[in-house]
Amino acid sequence: MAKFLTNREENYSQWYNDLVIKADLAENSAVRGCMVIKPYGYAIWEKIQAELDRLFKATGHVNAYFPLFIPKSFFSKEAAHVEGFAKECAVVTHYRLKNDENGKGIVVDPTAKLEEELIIRPTSETIIWHSYKNWIQSYRDLPILINQWANVVRWEMRTRLFLRTTEFLWQEGHTAHATREEAIEETEKMINVYAGFAENSMALPVIKGYKSETERFAGALDTFAIEALMQDGKALQCGTSHFLGQNFAKAFDVQFTDRTGKLDYVWATSWGVSTRLMGAIIMGHADNHGLVLPPKLAPIQVVIIPIYKNIEQLATLSETANKIKAGLEALGISVKYDDRDNNKPGWKFADYELKGVPVRLAIGPRDLENKTVEVARRDNLTKETIPIDKVNEHIPKLLEDIQANIFNKALNFRKENTFYVDKWDDFLKILDNQGGFIMAHWDGTKETEEKIKEESKATIRCIPFDSPEEDGKCIYSGKPSKRRVLFARSY
RNA sequence: CGGGGUGUAGCGCAGCCCGGUUAGCGCAUCUGGUUUGGGACCAGAGGGUCGCAGGUUCGAAUCCUGCCACCCCGACCA
Structure with missing residues (x-):
């Protein structure tokens, strides 16, 4: 077979780039770092959106929309927040263009300078909390459980399709609560929603945990994350x-009267996932033949391909194929007859196969004669022939089976590539050889974390919620440690 | 932003070093025909501001300058 993709083993990042382009998911645009998401890629994003939106609403959230622009002054109200995002903000300074007097096309009209510059949102905490100030007076106004689907801009140095683009699509939840406990509960609830989505819909096992202080979101008291292992380790x-504590409430002066009549600041959370999830699906499952989409997120779950010698034969085949299609569609399966x-x-x-369609049915004269159809599954590339009248029974089970199989495959890969390491030499060796997740002890200090990052390029991905207490010594400093944390090189 | 590489038809490339009439190849596209159970074949046709802007020259894809974009490696990040 001719080669259409760079081999994954040969050059992983080239393979990834080839795949995104050739599977027709996205392409680079005229603007540096920004991508065009093509219909097939966008269809996957829409499936992601639909399911997440359902999960958010099922947990009591509602959608709203806040502006793309944020007045510069808002942005500087929370010190840590501005510190974290200042270096990557796009700024609007003017609101008008004009024809150049020297006939050199169109130029910015210098008389149209904005009084106050506008930041294009890199995230919306500030403008949202400015609104919340007006919405919240009493504990009766709480909680506020809002999500927005939006685009944001972060002026990154280096971009890669889906993994890191200058503009990206995401959802951001911003909630306000009367108590610390309730806000923490919300923060946990949402990381669990994300983990559930990753594992059930994306078929990608994830590790839930706390971020170390240095890896935390700018302005947060605590950040929970889900981390997945990609096939390159x-x-x-x-x-x-x-969990944002009262930081944003204080910055935007959002106070409420509690049940006892006392004035207090509101407690906040925010949570988000982005089009980066597309990258996770690709790098988590795809192979040298192309994408492998989890059936639950595949825009086309079943494709039917006729095999024929002439138009008359095609007409006969189409009759059967369309019947099969209608039957599967009645079961809620998306089918394309090509x-x-x-x-x-x-x-x-x-x-x-390149596009990752989970199931392919091929039907030709031979099948018509035998009342059969050839069923090929994308995950393991096996084929079988089944009677046509068993299709409606077989395919739904097969889709479930594929969903489960690719999850298990990813889970096994993660198991095989998770290492419990106690020696610094082994730590480095593993990172250089195969990569993977490394569970190791850490003394809990920023300094050690920084040194480890410098010398190994690995970071603490998270401190897993379920990492058991055990006495050990820090992999780097040898100082005492109570539990292992998750290290890896990352995207 | 630093180091390296690339930019020629929709895609992949040759030509550039050593300037010279109509800029070439493969794939794709279109037309006609034969085909169709794992990326078909034959014949014909269309498609180019040679990344952009200047400069040198009688003459620039080719030489010079600046800019832009993309890829790889670093620092920053979802």
């Missing part, structure tokens, strides 16, 4: 949920 942060005549079946087989 690097970690990808897939979602974060932040009867285009410009490509041969072999071409289509390869193309749908």
Whole structure:
């Protein structure tokens, strides 16, 4: 078979780039660092959105929308927050263009300078908390459980399609609560929603945990994250949920009267996932033939390909194929019948494999005669022939089976690539050889964390919630430690 | 932003070092025909501001300057 993709083993990042382009998910745009998400890629994002939106609403949240622009002054109200984001903000300074007097096209009109510059949101805490000030007076106004689907801009140095783009799509939840406990509960609830989504829908096992102080969100008291292991042994942060304490309430002076009549600041959380999840799906499951989409997020779950010698034969096949299609659609399965005549079946087989379609049905005269259909599954590339009248029974089970199988495959990969390490030499050796997750002791200090990062390029991905207490010595400093934390090189 | 590389048709590339009439190849596209159970074949056709802007020259894809974009490696990050 001819090579259409760079081999994953040869050059992982080239393979990734090839895949995104060739599977028609996205492409680079005329603007540096910004991508065009193409219909097939966007369809996957829409599936992600739909399921997350359902989960948010099921946990009591509602959607709203806040502006793209944030007055510069808002941004500086929370000290840690501005510190964290200042270096990557796009700024609007003017509101008008004009024709150049020297005939050199269009220029910024210097008389149209804004009184106060506007920041294009890198995240919306500030403008949202400015609104919340007006919305909250009493404990009866709480909690506020709002999510918004939006685009944000972070002026990154180096970008990669889906993993890190200058503009990206995401959702950001911003909640306000009367008590610290309730806000912490919300923060935990949402990291669990994310973890559930990653594992159930994306078929990607994740580790939930706390971020170390240095890795925390700018302005948060605590950040929870889910971390997934990619096939090249690097970690990808897939979602974060932040306990913001009263920091933003204080910065924007949002106080409420509690049950006892006492005035207090509101407690906050924020949480988000982005189009980066697309990258996680790709790097978590895809192979040298292309994408492997989890059935629950695949825009096309089943593709039917006719094999025929002439138009008359195609017409006969189409009759059966359309019946199969209608039957599966009635079961809520998305089916594409590809009867285009410009490509041969072999071409289509390869193309749908590249696009990660979970199940392919091929039907030809031979099948028609035997009342059968050939079923090929994308996850393990096996084929079987089944009677047509068993399709409605077989395919739903098969989709579930594929969903479970790719999850288990990813889980096994993670198990095989998670190492409990106690010696610094082994730590470095593992990172350089195969990568993976490393569970090791850490003395809890910023200094050690920094040194480890410098010398190994690995960071603390998180302190897993379920990491058991055990006495040990820090992998780097040898000082005492109570539990292992999760290290990895990351995206 | 630092180091390295690349930019020529929708895609992948040759030509550039050593300037010279109409800029070439493969894939894709279009037309006609034969095909169709794992990326078909034959014949014909269309498609180019040679990344952009200046400069040198009788003449620039080719030489010079600046800029832009993309890729890889670092620092920053979801």
